[in-house]
Amino acid sequence: MSACWPFAWRPSWLQPRKDIGNVVRERLAGHALYDGKRGSNVDIKSLFFAPDPNRCMLKSYTNLKKLGSGAFGSVYKAQCRLTGEWRAVKKLPLSDVEDDMSFVYAELEAMIHLHHPNVVKFYEHFEEESAIFLVTELCDGGDFSELNHGIDDPQEVKLLIRDVVKALAYCHDHGVAHRDLKFENCLIKESARDHRVGKVIDFGLSAIRSKGEDEHTWLNEQLGTRFFVAPEVIDKSIPYGCKCDCWSLGVMLYIILTDEHPCSPDAHKLDTTTLFAKILTGRIRSRPLQEADVDYDAAELLQNLLEKNPDDRMDAQGALRSPWLADVQDSRPKLLHSPSTSDPDIKGSFHLSPVSQGMIRRLATFRHYSKFERAVLTLVAHRSEDTHVAELRDAFYTLDVSQSGSLSKNEIKEGIARCGHAVEDAELNEIFSALDADGTGKVHYTEWLAATMQPSALATDKAIKQVYHYLDIDQTGHIAPHELYRVLGCSDSVQSVLQLGDTDGDSLINEDEFRVLMRNLAKRLDQMDLHPRRLGFRLPEVNSMNQL
Template sequence: MGCCITTTHKSSQLAKLNQSEKDSSEVVVKTSVNTSMPKSQESKDVPSFQSSTNKIKKRELTDVYNIKKCIGQGSFGIVRKGQHKNDPNLIVAIKSIDKFKIKSNLHLLKREVSILQSIDHPNIIKFYETFDDGKYLHIVMEFCSGGELFEKIMEKGKINEKKAACYMEKILLAVNHLHQVGVCHRDLKPENFLFENDSPNAELKIIDFGLSNKFGDKFKHTTKMETFVGTPYYVAPEVIKGEYGPKCDLWSVGVIMYVMLTGHHPFKGETPTQIFQNVVRGELNMESPVWETISEPAKDLLRKLIVTDPNQRLCADDALRHHWFSDAPKAKIELDPNIICALRHYKPKSQMQRAALGIIVKYLSLDQIKDLRQAFYDIDLDQKGELNIDEIEQALNKCGIELPKTQLFEIFKNLDYNGTGSVKYSEFLAATISSRIQLDEHTLWMAFKVFDKDDQGFITPANVYDVLTNMGKNVSRIQVKNIIKEVDLDHTEKITFEDFKKLLSDGKINC
């Protein structure tokens, strides 16, 4: 089942591409949740769905959102459009999974939520929150109105090479970030990429992390996975063989590129078994007339992605440096000195202010963050989806700011909320947004109500703990009490809306 928007007429679209492809797409729906997942390996480090404290009155989904029409349906639940009651302009996608239909694999849902909490990139779907009503787990995410990449291919028959290169760069940026943080998607296909809106230059975003898995030493997992998951036309040969690593995603990316450029799949078959056999052989055919109009650099990248030996296959980092991208002319972009000034002077008054800004950036409109998003891309020279101290220093230098190392380290420490040694996308937005916009009372109220889950009119330590853990922050209750103490001047262990406004009122910086 698609994570965010899966159109209900997809089977008829597939029929237009190839009648045999319709049959294999139905197989995926039946096997999208694998019942043989080894729990010992793949169910660790996941959060509970329930509220972190019994003191907070349980909020229901319908307390916060008006539920609109169904926009997708699968074997285990539905995806519906939702509207936030406190902000009618905030439209979301709500994925509701019937836990009784998947009761033997609830750990997969928990892992999906854990992964959504851990990823933070402009080209990955934004996660808001979850609700658990006993029967259903509701995952609330960003709503993307621009439709699927698959639909764009169907509409045009194929994508011209210049536009395909633009899409491929966005896809690889997102995949590179996933792999940097130890997440393997395992079901990359055109249906799992959405455009944020209908504009010609809309961002492309990865969705549906239902089959994703964590890998690497930081998660106490090996770099090899064994579970047979994915979609027949896009699954890598090593997945079929039963032992694989994150480079399986790069095979899928290569197949997506092939489909964009030609309008058909490289490995076909009348049945899934035939498709799998052709995938394992991996014989890439570039002899048809359509290839006469495709450049040699594009063909070269395809040959280095669609290669059966994963050891010989490019990683996302290397693929982004392929000359197919570097040869394309790009407009020279100057960094906005005001954005760099905001980074330089960002110094949050408290951990509570940091947390509040982290919430606020989730609810800002595209118009409010569009130029900041572009600045993030420009500063992120190694294209890993996070900023390191060298990149921050180079950005400062480009704007004529040269600082002693001690000052540079202090700036970076203020930006790096979690102390991970890198600045996440949302941390970058939080550092720059407060100096660029006037936070109106409505925006502040929306953020306040995210914390005030039990509608008491004030924020308690239990509220803060619940919100921070839902954001993926690893905090203890003692740490939360200390966070509250920083702003709780009257020692009531409560933060009123007036306190909250004051906390965020003086963020504007004159550069």
């Protein structure tokens, strides 16, 4: 792995080590999008903080195998004891970075903040005296250096590039600059039937914009990897924003298409000072594009991404709308299994639109769920495998017409309209408020999944085991009232759960009781098949009800 350009700002107030969880929670509250007054405490960000961070990592993961080391830590492949799944565990030694904890805070903060199909999924973290462990999904299909040597299909290369651009568009819309985009930090995850997906990883150098900061000039630290660093990052006199990532994207794409650096034919032989001079003042080389027979649309995209002036540079959403990326057809498998014609959420609507009647019904019903029901759905949705929620992901992408990586209120309204329904503004506000669990004014991917997934997912053995293990915070083998309160933050909600689940009256919920509770919960939610008019919809009389 490439060493990072070692000019990181080291804030003096971070010298004494603080409690990591508390620092990250405070930093999250200061984000430009976050509104704690509007958010709930059962959004996925809040749920990440409920487990005891000082629990032993080795009690949850086994069979650790080292995959590699970087500038700030090591990465291991590890097997989850609970589910048997393989995950990636990144170890950041606190003793090595005690005087510069900003990188540790930044990575954990970004992982908790970001939820998108093309950003590596974060599961949990563990804190020890000497190290912190970040657990994410395992992407074992190689990195983007494979794209100009190991993957021959140009359409698949284009799709994987688009995956990363989608991730960037989402990050930038949520005020996150990655600042170290390169081949090693864009991984490929392989799933069923050779289905490859691009994922962005390693947010150790990232920054999240705070309230009041200008989106174009809120950064000034000199960070990154020298081959991919943007001109404005090199120039100390120029404050910069998220478009530094778009330059790095352009460099990656140029190398993929030509096997050369855009600013120098022998960039790998140049010392840092000389390379930086070429990046700052040299012209973007056109001959390698001609020799590699790069088509017009790709060359135009590169020209727009490699503008030296960030004000003139194309942003990530613009790149997604460019002809080279916008016209590519995604032929990758959508589902692990073919959609069943008996599935009420797919029947009659799947062939017309990824947005089904069943999804919209559950979307509107979500506001009627209790705090515990929303928390459980959010946890199960977050831990769902990509292939099991593929149709929900496709519907999410379909509704995201702005290509920002999240859904606005108007996009939700349009989704309801696509299924032939109309909804009053007051009802729409109520629906959207329930979906926007973290109060950002946007519906994130995990929030969408929690609201639209089928309730039967709660009754699977895997889901029951994972949620029970999560709620058993003290790892005593049962769920106590104080553990429920730590998650739900409401005594009334705790009492309601105990009334439903504590069948032997000992004020505790054991695993057998919890299994019954979850299965009953799945049945109850599945039966909340409300008529559209009770959900606030106006529906023409001629429309059929048999798909609801």
